[in-house]
Amino acid sequence: MTRVIALFFLFLNISAVNANNSLIAIVNNKAISYKSIENKIIDSKSSEEKILIIKEHIDILLQLEKAKEFQVSALQKDVDLTLQDIANNNHITIDQLRSYPDFFLIEKEVYEKISILNLQRFITKDLVISPEEIFIQCSKKNSEKDLKQIKIAQIIISELDNKITNDKEKEVEIKSFLNKISNHISKGASFETFAKLHSQHPSYLNGGVTDWLTVNTQTMKILAELKENKVSKIYLTDFGYAIAIKIDERFISSKLGKCEEELIYVNAEEFYFNWVSSLRENAFIKIYEEKL
Incomplete structure (x- = not known):
């Protein structure tokens, strides 16, 4: 009788182990066992909550798979640095952190988060929002236009005769040349033509025209x-x-810069969310809800 009871309890233990290791989902060619996400769903009270957690776990697996494919998975040195930061923030040594019973879960989570962050950057790195779109969207949100900006065309000269070594003589020569150009333009000559012919700044390609510049210095x-069409006096730039x-x-809002950052972030976030959704739609996913 004692042997029968012992066998009965052994059977119960084996059944419990099998339940913990039971297959609850398949993603592409990978199996997800109950044990692998037990720490995430152990406090879940309803099947709906458990299914939601499993779906989130599936999204993580799909992203990690892509991170590996694109070779942007977390490097061990980055994981180690983050673990060191965690230890420092908790006022313990890295050895004390490593002695924590569930350290492997912490290390795993750090690896996953860094890998996914790297993937997000990789997927969204080529996203561009045009300056015009930023201006339109951010102007709607910030109606107060308290910052003046101008767009100018410049002719910049840094050197004319490399045989002249004296800085003062070089300055006199450059200013004399610019004055001659200025006189021609004032009499009706094309600024754009002279910029393309003589300006030594890369902007010469488009006639010396700049992007929008904030009026925040004395020169500006x-x-x-x-x-209109008035040529400025000669002034000094970083290039000559x-x-x-x-x-x-x-006139724009002084909050435009912050709005631009937010707009770029939201746009990238939405793009990445849709990209992950497409991963999910194209993957083979099977969740065994009856086992939850």
Whole structure:
């Protein structure tokens, strides 16, 4: 009788182990056992909650699979650095952290989060929002236009005769040349043509025209006051001496920069969410709900 009872309890233990290791889902060619996500669903009270957790786990597996495919999985050194930060933030040594009973779960989670973050950056790295779209969207959100910007065309000269070594003589020569160009333009010559012929800045390709520049320096304030087709006085830039004309001006919200960051983030987040959804739609997924 004692032997029968012992065998009965042994059978119960084996059944419990088998239940813990039972197959609850398949993703492509990978099996998900109850044991592998037990720590995530152990406190779930309803089947709906458990299914939601399993679906989230499936999304993680699909992303990790892609991270490996694109070779952006977390490097061990990055995992180690993050673990060290966790230890520091909790005022313990890394050895004390490693002695924690569930350390392997912490290390696994760190690896997964870094890998997925790397994947997010990889997938969204080529996303671009045009300056016009940013301006339109952010202007709607921030109606107060308290920041002035101008667009100018410049002719920048850094050197004319490399035989001249004296800085003062070089400055005089450059300014004299710019004054001659300025006189021609003031008499009706094309600024764009002279910029393409003589400017030594990469912007010469499009006639010296800049992007929108914020009026936040004394030089910008002077240029902002220029009348139409009026050539500026000679001024110094990081690339050399220059003359300019004002092309256009506008007023924007000083919060535009922050709005731009938020818009780029939201756009990337939405793009990545849709990309993960497509992974899920194209994957073979089977969840054994009756085993939950």
